[in-house]
Amino acid sequence: MTVVTYNEYLKSILSQILESYENLNKIQDKPGDLDNIKKELLKISGFLKVISNKVDESKISHSDFKSLKSKFKNYLINYSFEQEIETMSTLYQDDIHRVKNMRLKILESLEENKMLEDARELIDKI
Numbered sequence: 001m002t003v004v005t006y007n008e009y010l011k012s013i014l015s016q017i018l019e020s021y022e023n024l025n026k027i028q029d030k031p032g033d034l035d036n037i038k039k040e041l042l043k044i045s046g047f048l049k050v051i052s053n054k055v056d057e058s059k060i061s062h063s064d065f066k067s068l069k070s071k072f073k074n075y076l077i078n079y080s081f082e083q084e085i086e087t088m089s090t091l092y093q094d095d096i097h098r099v100k101n102m103r104l105k106i107l108e109s110l111e112e113n114k115m116l117e118d119a120r121e122l123i124d125k126i
Contacts, residue, residue: 006059010051011126014119017047021110027103031094037103038085044110045082048072064122071115079109 020040027033052073057066084102092098110116 006055007061007126010055010060010065011123013047013051013055014123017044018116018119018123020044020047021107021116024103024107024110029096029100029103031096031099033096034085034089034093034099034102037099037106038082038089041081041085041106045076048076052076062122062125064118064125068115068118068122071113071118074113075109075115081106081109 020043024037024040027036052069055069057069081102088095088098088102
């Protein structure tokens with residue numbers, strides 16, 4: 001049995017956030033992609049909630065973590081695309097222009113305040 005350190009646990013979660021972000025970036029904006037966008041967004045939001053609510057700042061040795069955790073909390077407070085996606089899924093799921101705009105809005109919100117860039121940097125430091 002392998003014991004995972006707190007830093008490894010955090011690194012794993014951050015890596016999964018970045019992986020979902022990359023998956024969002026790769027979506028080709030075809031009919032039916034709204035489901036993929038929703039899936040990746042739910043993963044990202046879930047992981048952000050885990051870090052914001054469950055990861056104890058005192059157990060992470062890097063000073064950058066506190067600032068990043070604050071950015072994650074701000075994101076969760078200020079951005080919620082779930083309702084928009086639900087509305088779109090019933091009315092516009094095959095409208096590739098609306099789907100693309102939604103995807104780009106989500107990507108832009110994740111890139112705001114260098115949140116994901118800071119996450120990448122923290123992964124490298126851990």
